[in-house]
Amino acid sequence: MGNKLFHPLATGFLVWILTLPISGVVLDGYFFSFHWQPPLVLALAAFLFHSGILAVRWWHSFGKLLKEKRGLGDCPQGFDFAVDQSSLSRSTRTLPKGAILMALPMIVGGVLPFFLNKYWLTVAILALIYVLLALGLNIVVGLAGMLDLGFVAFYAVGAYGYALGHEYLGLGFWSSLPLGAMLAAGFGVVLGFPVLRMHGDYLAIVTLGFGEIIRLVLNNWVSFTGGPNGVRVPGPTLPGLEFTRRAKEGSIPVHEFLGIDYSANHRIVFIYLVLFMVVLATIFLVTRLKNMPLGRSWEALREDEIACRSLGINHVTVKLSAFALGAMIGGIGGVFFAASQGFVNPTSFTFFESALILAIVVLGGLGSIPGVIIAAIVITILPEVLRDFSDYRVLVFGLAMVIMMIWRPRGLVRSVRPVFREHVR
């Protein structure tokens, strides 16, 4: 019983010692100043947190005790074949509800650009780009179970593919989109081949190294990529029509063609709409793939590689396909990022971006498509709404990753699969 007070107190005290030098003494040149409050607050938080856990545990065991006294809480003998009904009979029973659920976001998403101002439209584009990236990473990490810490490399390949393709080859948006996707997929295969033999941790480190190599090369190969100065990227065009006030020779600006006034928003609305279509197509593709044999083998490989290989699943093609598909979606995201920013430079492709996309996938639930989409939207919009909070954004992401893994390792929205539960007493 003495533990009830002692353990939380000890936690608080340890946290105090831990944080006192770093956040209690702030360096200022060769001197410093004291800031006593933050460590105290942190220690108090740790104390309350630990007390809370103990209290919850106590109530839990108390409730159990009551149940046992009343003779409840017994599991029946034998097997309980619990198949999740909703996921099996979705195609027949819940179709109308599902259709409404699908149609609503589609309509809202499609109508959205005509009501938003320019600022929120760019935020929406960013959110959609992150949805794409998260869907791509979700294939690699969530479905196939390979921790890819260099996903941003494929994003960079897509973005720079468009930018440099325009710079050196004169490619436009529409030719860059498939080419960027293919290029990124090619990089995915090139990276995928050597790492196939590796375990989770080594794979993570190699992909991280690969991502950093790409970024450092982009940063240092000044004569080709422009280095830290970046490359200018043109906006997308409708074939033959441009989103500028005055068109270049041989083409007509969109606003003249349609007979409406010029507005700088047209370009952004256009990007948004195209991106929205692409995101819908990707969601459709990924949902279908997940239920196809390929998707099933990804998940099977994630659960137990040795068993899968003994059963004759070709782990090379399965893993490579996951890598290539994920990379391809990342590349498409990169092309859109370049098109919407009008400018790319290496600072957009740091390890932090990879970690952020990973955080989205983890928070949404590894392997759960709706969860990942919601998480991507929430995580990109939230910092815009809470501007004052933006300093603490990354700290909170990190904390959330730790807490999620401990409490809900399958994410906030778990993906449901038929399960077989066995209750034997």
Place this chain on the structure above:
Amino acid sequence: MDATILAQQAINGLILGATYGLIAIGYTMVYGIIGMINFAHGEIYMVSAYLTAIFLALAQFAGITSIPATLVFVLFFTLLVTALHGWFAERIAYRPLRGSNRLAPLITAIGLSLVLQNYVRLSQGARSQGIPSLMQGSFILPIGSAGGSVQITHVQLLIIVVAFLGMAVLTFIMHRTSLGRACRATEQDLTMAALLGIDTDRIISIVFVIGAAMAAVAGVLVSLNYGSFDFHIGFITGIKAFTAAVLGGIGSLPGAMLGGLILGLSESFFSGFVNTDYKDVFAFALLVLVLIFRPSGLLGQPMVTKV
């Protein structure tokens, strides 16, 4: 090739390599025991660099003026607090996940490294910090033709001495004491060690503490040597130290030091004679190549997975 420049680069590489080796010990021991990469280890090193500066300032505040006393004060307290960070990291982010799938602790490790990085950035500011040089002076050794000479500063000498001393003490602990025996037993077979009455949770905690303490030593020495650091340094140094651990054979203590020295020397020669801009690319490429072609490293045994 000029012998003088070669010798100077070799010395620089040796010093770089010694620090990589010290940090690599944390990776290699943790990997040896629980088979995971402690991704937050680089941040622990970064924290220790900050703590060095803070305790240096506090030493001046407390009126400690003699240089050896300051050094001991700084080293002692930095070691203490950093080791506590290592212990806490294991307790919070890894212990609750023991026995879950392999992905989960890796993700918490990344989360923890983001937390540590941003915690330091938020409380100490994002700009780079500096510390005054404690030990000035250097030895000048004549090497090569035409009166060429190489320079070793006192701090650099200290780094090499402390790094090898640390390695020697650690090797002694691991091979001659009962604690070391328990560590090695846990490393061989965690379940069996637990069955035979070794408190494996305690051993794992101790391993984290030792790893963090070694990172702290590296942090103190490097910040004394370079005099400046920021909240980013943990990431890249961490990856390089990990490369060193893999190069030497992850799980092996002498391997960590050997890998560190090889990496430090080759990085120093690469940046001296080929290209400074691409020295990080070189380190990463080395990591990828080692993992592809010789994942068991120079001194490690290849792992066999039995079905």
